[in-house]
Amino acid sequence: MEENAPLAPAEAEQDEMAELRAQLAALIRHDSQELGQVTPSEALGPFFAGLGRDQVEAVLADLFLDEQNQDLKALRTSEATYFFYSEQYLALPQAEEQALTEEAKARIAARVRQESKEMNHLTAATSLALIPSELGLEADVLAIVPRLQADEAYGDVRALTLSNGSVYLYSERHITANYATLLARMEEDDPLAAIAETVREESRVYPRPTNVSLFTVTPFDMDPSDVEQRVAALLQDPGYDDIRQIRASTGAVYLYSEQYLKGDLARSLVDWQEVGQYENP
Missing domain, CATH: 1.10.10 (Arc Repressor Mutant, subunit A)
Known part of the structure; x- marks a missing residue:
């Protein structure tokens, strides 16, 4: 053989x-x-x-x-x-449309990643509206976003839809989901809702009361006097009747949601944050 x-x-x-x-x-x-x-x-x-x-x-x-x-x-x-x-x-027309759609997805993702990285903010879908038309596509950007999100190559690009229907995009490579949610609340231009939803989230997730000084820094950047007035208005608004206030012995003001935190626990957490952790290092 x-x-x-x-x-x-x-x-x-x-x-x-x-x-x-x-x-x-x-x-x-x-x-x-x-x-x-x-x-x-x-x-x-x-x-x-x-x-x-x-x-x-x-x-x-x-x-x-x-x-x-x-x-x-x-x-x-x-x-x-x-x-x-x-x-x-x-067919050729179908292939051409798909190729241009793929290019539109790449351009959209590149812009979103750049703005998330360099500007640390959300990208409004409306600001991307010219990308499809520049490529000769009839589809608008909102029709392309779901296809982009379904593509593993763009798995870091996320979309947020605000209560008014506006869509914003961000890249998780540079902005966390929690921070994007904070940015989205500010885009809605509803400061009471931004404060209340942030308080509710911190009470639910961590759980912990929220020091109102948080709303004076980025991404909220509210004036301290505005924070004081808005907290007062929020506590009087029936739509936010789960939000409660605690004033620490140090004078610091905290808010919490009784949907997720009991009053006694919230008080003990504030006392520890303001006094206990320093007395018992």
Whole structure:
């Protein structure tokens, strides 16, 4: 019985490249057929691990020159990003719209991440409205946001919808969910609600009473006299009848929600915060 002679290095490499092209073609067709989506060039990256740029370009060139892959097509957007699809399953207009939508998602995410990092604030969806139209898309930004959030590549980009229906975005890479919630409350321009909801959250989550001095610093930045007037108004408002006030022996004023904290516990927490922790270091 004769043993097969080992392949020469050049032949082995040719076989490897042929297998790689087959895997790439299968991925593109799968995305087009099963998902109804174009395949971004970034999705092919893992297949090219260990290959140089010339090798990657050669593989892609051979992929599209192969007669068996005549259904595979490439689209290039204005950002010089490539998307691939199979015309067996996606028509050109549909593929073009999807490629532009992918580019819109990338632009939106880049703006949100930049503003979260550099400006430490939420990005209003309305400020992103020109991105789809600049790309020639009919869809508005609010139609793209859900698709962006469903994409793992943009898993850090989150959306908040305010009580007035306004939508804001932020990146969890640079802004925590709790801080984003505080920023959103200030965007609503309802200081009583901002104070009450913050107090309720701290009473529920930590749980602890809230020193009203919190509302004089970022992101609230209220004037101390305004805080005093707003707290007084809040305590008289039936819509906030769960909010209670405690004045410590030091003169510090705290608020808590009796939905989540009992009065005795709230008082003991304030006493510890203001006096006990210093007497018992």
